[in-house]
Amino acid sequence: MPDTSGLETPGTVTGPPFPPPGRAPEAVRRAARRRARVVVRRAVRFAVSLAVLLAASFAMIHLIPGDPVRTALGPTAPVELVEARRAALGLDRPLPEQFATYVTNVLSGNLGTSFITSEPVGEVIAARLPNTLALALLATLLALPAGVPLGMWAAVRTQNGRNRGSELTFGSVTGTAVAVPEFLYAIGLVSAFAIGLGWFPPAGKAGPITYVLPVLALAAGPVAMIARIARVETLRELGKDYVRLARAKRLPARRLHLRHVLPNTLTATLTVCGLLLTSLIAGSVLVEFVFAWPGLGLKIVESITQKDYPVAQGVILVYGAIVLVVNLAVDLLLGALDPTSEIREQS
Amino acid sequence: MPVRWSGPAVAGAVIVALMAALAVAGPIVWGDAAERIDAGAILQGASAEHPLGTDNLGRDLLARVLVAGRFSLALALAATLIGAVAGILLGTLPSVLPRRAARLATGTVNALVAFPGLLLAMFTAVVAGLGARGAVLGIGAAIAPGFARLTQTLAATVAGADYVSAARMLGVPRRRILSRHVLPNIAEPLILNLTQALGGALLGLAGMSFLGLGVQPPSFDWGRLLFDGFSRIYVTPEVALGPAAAVALAGIGFNLLGDALARAAARTTVRKAEEPPAPPAEPDEPDPGAVLDVRDLTVTFPGGSNPVRGLSLTVAPGEVVGLVGESGSGKSLTAAAIGGLVPYPGKVTYGRLHLGGRDVATLSDKELGTALAMVFQDPLAALNPALKVGGQLAEVAVVHEGASRAEARRRAVDRLGQVHLPEPERRAAQHPHELSGGMRQRAVIAMGLMGTPRLIIADEPTTALDVTVQRQILRLLREVVAETGAATLFISHDIAVVGQLCDRVVVMYAGRVVEELPADRLAEGAAHPYTRALIASLPGLDTDRTRPLAGIPGTQPAPDQVGPGCAFAPRCSLATERCTTERPELDAHGPRQRVACWEVS
Numbered sequence: 001m002p003d004t005s006g007l008e009t010p011g012t013v014t015g016p017p018f019p020p021p022g023r024a025p026e027a028v029r030r031a032a033r034r035r036a037r038v039v040v041r042r043a044v045r046f047a048v049s050l051a052v053l054l055a056a057s058f059a060m061i062h063l064i065p066g067d068p069v070r071t072a073l074g075p076t077a078p079v080e081l082v083e084a085r086r087a088a089l090g091l092d093r094p095l096p097e098q099f100a101t102y103v104t105n106v107l108s109g110n111l112g113t114s115f116i117t118s119e120p121v122g123e124v125i126a127a128r129l130p131n132t133l134a135l136a137l138l139a140t141l142l143a144l145p146a147g148v149p150l151g152m153w154a155a156v157r158t159q160n161g162r163n164r165g166s167e168l169t170f171g172s173v174t175g176t177a178v179a180v181p182e183f184l185y186a187i188g189l190v191s192a193f194a195i196g197l198g199w200f201p202p203a204g205k206a207g208p209i210t211y212v213l214p215v216l217a218l219a220a221g222p223v224a225m226i227a228r229i230a231r232v233e234t235l236r237e238l239g240k241d242y243v244r245l246a247r248a249k250r251l252p253a254r255r256l257h258l259r260h261v262l263p264n265t266l267t268a269t270l271t272v273c274g275l276l277l278t279s280l281i282a283g284s285v286l287v288e289f290v291f292a293w294p295g296l297g298l299k300i301v302e303s304i305t306q307k308d309y310p311v312a313q314g315v316i317l318v319y320g321a322i323v324l325v326v327n328l329a330v331d332l333l334l335g336a337l338d339p340t341s342e343i344r345e346q347s
Numbered sequence: 348m349p350v351r352w353s354g355p356a357v358a359g360a361v362i363v364a365l366m367a368a369l370a371v372a373g374p375i376v377w378g379d380a381a382e383r384i385d386a387g388a389i390l391q392g393a394s395a396e397h398p399l400g401t402d403n404l405g406r407d408l409l410a411r412v413l414v415a416g417r418f419s420l421a422l423a424l425a426a427t428l429i430g431a432v433a434g435i436l437l438g439t440l441p442s443v444l445p446r447r448a449a450r451l452a453t454g455t456v457n458a459l460v461a462f463p464g465l466l467l468a469m470f471t472a473v474v475a476g477l478g479a480r481g482a483v484l485g486i487g488a489a490i491a492p493g494f495a496r497l498t499q500t501l502a503a504t505v506a507g508a509d510y511v512s513a514a515r516m517l518g519v520p521r522r523r524i525l526s527r528h529v530l531p532n533i534a535e536p537l538i539l540n541l542t543q544a545l546g547g548a549l550l551g552l553a554g555m556s557f558l559g560l561g562v563q564p565p566s567f568d569w570g571r572l573l574f575d576g577f578s579r580i581y582v583t584p585e586v587a588l589g590p591a592a593a594v595a596l597a598g599i600g601f602n603l604l605g606d607a608l609a610r611a612a613a614r615t616t617v618r619k620a621e622e623p624p625a626p627p628a629e630p631d632e633p634d635p636g637a638v639l640d641v642r643d644l645t646v647t648f649p650g651g652s653n654p655v656r657g658l659s660l661t662v663a664p665g666e667v668v669g670l671v672g673e674s675g676s677g678k679s680l681t682a683a684a685i686g687g688l689v690p691y692p693g694k695v696t697y698g699r700l701h702l703g704g705r706d707v708a709t710l711s712d713k714e715l716g717t718a719l720a721m722v723f724q725d726p727l728a729a730l731n732p733a734l735k736v737g738g739q740l741a742e743v744a745v746v747h748e749g750a751s752r753a754e755a756r757r758r759a760v761d762r763l764g765q766v767h768l769p770e771p772e773r774r775a776a777q778h779p780h781e782l783s784g785g786m787r788q789r790a791v792i793a794m795g796l797m798g799t800p801r802l803i804i805a806d807e808p809t810t811a812l813d814v815t816v817q818r819q820i821l822r823l824l825r826e827v828v829a830e831t832g833a834a835t836l837f838i839s840h841d842i843a844v845v846g847q848l849c850d851r852v853v854v855m856y857a858g859r860v861v862e863e864l865p866a867d868r869l870a871e872g873a874a875h876p877y878t879r880a881l882i883a884s885l886p887g888l889d890t891d892r893t894r895p896l897a898g899i900p901g902t903q904p905a906p907d908q909v910g911p912g913c914a915f916a917p918r919c920s921l922a923t924e925r926c927t928t929e930r931p932e933l934d935a936h937g938p939r940q941r942v943a944c945w946e947v948s
Contacts, residue, residue: 052458282463320466
């Protein structure tokens with residue numbers, strides 16, 4: 001980054017060589033203050049992002065070229081109906097007033113009414129959000145314990161360029177797995193296991209068995225992605241001095257890898273998992289479409305196709321908010337997990 | 348920046364080349380077949396005539412898949428260009444804007460990168476309406492943040508380079524620095540990353556069309572064909588197969604090639620062919636009194652380079668032997684070889700490597716783990732940042748001696764006290780970053796004391812510490828050696844420190860021992876021209892500060908560039924014809940001293 005203002009700080013984390021005993025509490029207090037500052041800064045960033053998101057979702061309808069109501073209802077709709085709809089949406093009011101109303105409404109949970117079904121958008125989202133979250137969370141929970149050991153194993157096997165064959169195989173298999181988009185996994189799984197073998201229902205949500213294929217389709221790419229990252233992280237840690245020292249102590253390989261290396265790779269892996277969870281929530285749009293899964297993703301596709309703007313606006317707002325919340329949660333979690341992350345935070 | 352053409356990279360390049368050829372030739376060859384309506388062959392499955400079936404107007408699907416390549420790739424190209432241009436503009440903003448605005452731009456990019464691309468694409472699709480235009484704009488918007496981040500990162504690396512600093516100091520305007528120095532230097536990695544972005548755009552657009560939000564009939568791309576085929580998947584699954592395979596293949600091809608290209612940006616070393624190390628000479632009689640007894644230790648790396656060659660060394664109990672030399676002389680690798688820590692692909696061969704009278708190869712992990720203590724240069728790096736200090740000590744006892752956790756912990760606190768760490772109880776419960784540099788090095792030394800150390804290998808243990816702390820650590824090492832009677836190998840480039848601490852000094856040059864002498868004879872008795880030069884380069888109290896410090900002219904040769912003669916000859920003022928052609932052996936030179944030099948022996 002061109003901004004170097006924070007770069008001098010890492011050195012300040014360590015105190016003077018031998019602080020007199022009386023000064024230790026001061027250092028502890030300083031560390032606590034620094035941690036509090038980090039949390040506050042995160043919270044402010046979250047609030048700003050949320051405000052920007054709110055403005056963007058408001059702007060979305062106004063950015064639509066022409067009259068969104070006319071576009072939605074079609075050229076044959078009677079003028080009175082269009083006018084009535086416009087009035088109902090408040091589109092005839094001045095822009096600042098519209099924005100104020102929008103913000104008040106959103107904050108009180110009122111996301112508007114669907115053009116097509118006249119249902120409150122909030123209710124539609126509340127009914128569908130759990131289904132989407134369930135898919136994304138299950139896929140993450142599946143991908144993490146599958147991907148991390150795979151990556152660590154590959155790293156230990158291919159360290160310092162040994163076993164070139166394994167490295168090449170791992171690289172091409174995971175590279176290929178990452179490159180295939182989730183909707184192709186979904187289509188492949190449906191044709192093979194639902195239509196071909198008939199083991200699973202091809203679509204819909206009815207009981208635990210219907211989760212299997214969508215979750216697999218969603219998790220396949222992330223497993224490969226996490227394995228790749230875990231490998232790189234593990235390789236980096238394996239080259240460090242503390243591993244040399246742990247080797248000099250002649251620790252068993254298991255202990256060396258699980259107790260010494262693994263915790264140090266988790267920071268980066270968890271950061272990626274945060275990003276992954278958000279991308280899974282988005283990726284679920286396509287998977288939900290393939291499996292006719294009654295989640296938010298299917299709804300947003302429907303709403304965009306049908307020009308049901310209030311629904312599209314509401315769903316995008318909720319998606320965006322989820323992304324922001326997940327990122328905030330990952331940041332705070334990392335701060336709590338990793339004793340040194342506050343140093344990294346500065347740079 | 349050479350691209351390494353491994354199997355996957357070649358496969359990716361071939362697939363991408365095929366895709367490009369398909370985009371050019373597809374519509375020309377199969378254009379008519381793709382548009383030929385056949386009322387008699389509507390919605391058919393696979394047959395000999397139509398290998399992938401037909402669509403609702405009886406058009407051949409295989410032909411349509413082959414023709415759709417051009418449109419799919421063209422849309423992806425357009426989206427990539429939009430995304431790359433927008434991203435690069437956004438990414439260079441921080442380097443031309445004033446400070447506050449630059450921070451804002453950086454923050455915006457960071458926030459956008461965290462946003463899933465598909466969400467940005469959907470937003471754009473709502474605004475721009477259904478169709479190819481909206482989808483291309485949307486995917487472009489989704490690609491842009493990634494490019495912005497990449498540009499920022501690359502620009503930041505270049506901005507730190509000397510020539511940019513120089514330009515800045517000369518008062519060259521920032522915009523000019525950007526266009527003359529920064530952009531040309533980051534263009535190549537950016538272009539290499541385009542391939543990957545293109546693959547991403549292709550998949551993104553296929554996804555949008557597959558959802559019915561992208562290309563609309565009568566136009567068709569692979570995603571749209573997949574959309575049409577998917578609605579018939581229960582009846583004739585094969586009709587979805589063609590477009591799905593095309594999308595998957597393109598995605599894999601661009602990704603594999605893109606991966607190789609993106610990686611080419613940061614590659615320097617090329618591996619040479621491996622040569623077997625020379626067989627070690629026959630060992631002579633072992634020294635029964637020595638704790639460490641090394642004969643003819645050689646470390647070989649692929650390509651036939653020998654950073655340590657034929658090294659012999661003994662250390663007696665309670666003795667501190669200093670191993671000195673400039674960086675690159677092989678002293679740290681010697682320590683690693685003795686500790687069994689030479690990194691792959693290095694190979695260690697020896698005539699004899701005995702610890703406590705036994706070959707190290709026959710020692711169990713338990714014996715080695717408790718008998719060998721190692722101390723490294725940077726104590727922060729040597730301690731695991733994620734684990735508490737006490738736990739890292741305690742595990743030696745838990746693993747090797749089956750001690751209970753409480754017992755091991757008690758001993759850890761005891762050892763921390765033994766190395767004079769103030770408040771050992773509290774320090775044991777802290778993480779390494781909460782300790783100062785000197786405390787960390789004490790903790791590492793205490794870790795070696797958890798077992799019953801017979802050999803301590805200290806590899807530049809004071810180099811990373813400031814001067815007062817250095818002295819404390821040296822005093823502690825002395826104390827530990829006196830208490831435990833351990834043999835100590837002290838590695839340093841600082842001959843002054845070695846002179847203070849050690850009993851005996853071993854001087855290394857280019858992987859070989861050139862002189863061995865008692866430490867108290869360093870000042871007067873050093874015989875080898877290299878040792879003398881090292882001592883002469885030390886500033887003393889009587890050094891004339893107005894004159895430049897005495898240095899040794901020239902540099903040490905790399906391990907694979909040592910000629911047949913004495914490695915120091917090119918820098919030696921005494922060198923003769925013989926020195927460059929014939930290598931001197933280490934021979935006795937007075938009491939307890941050995942020198943490898945033709946001119947002094």
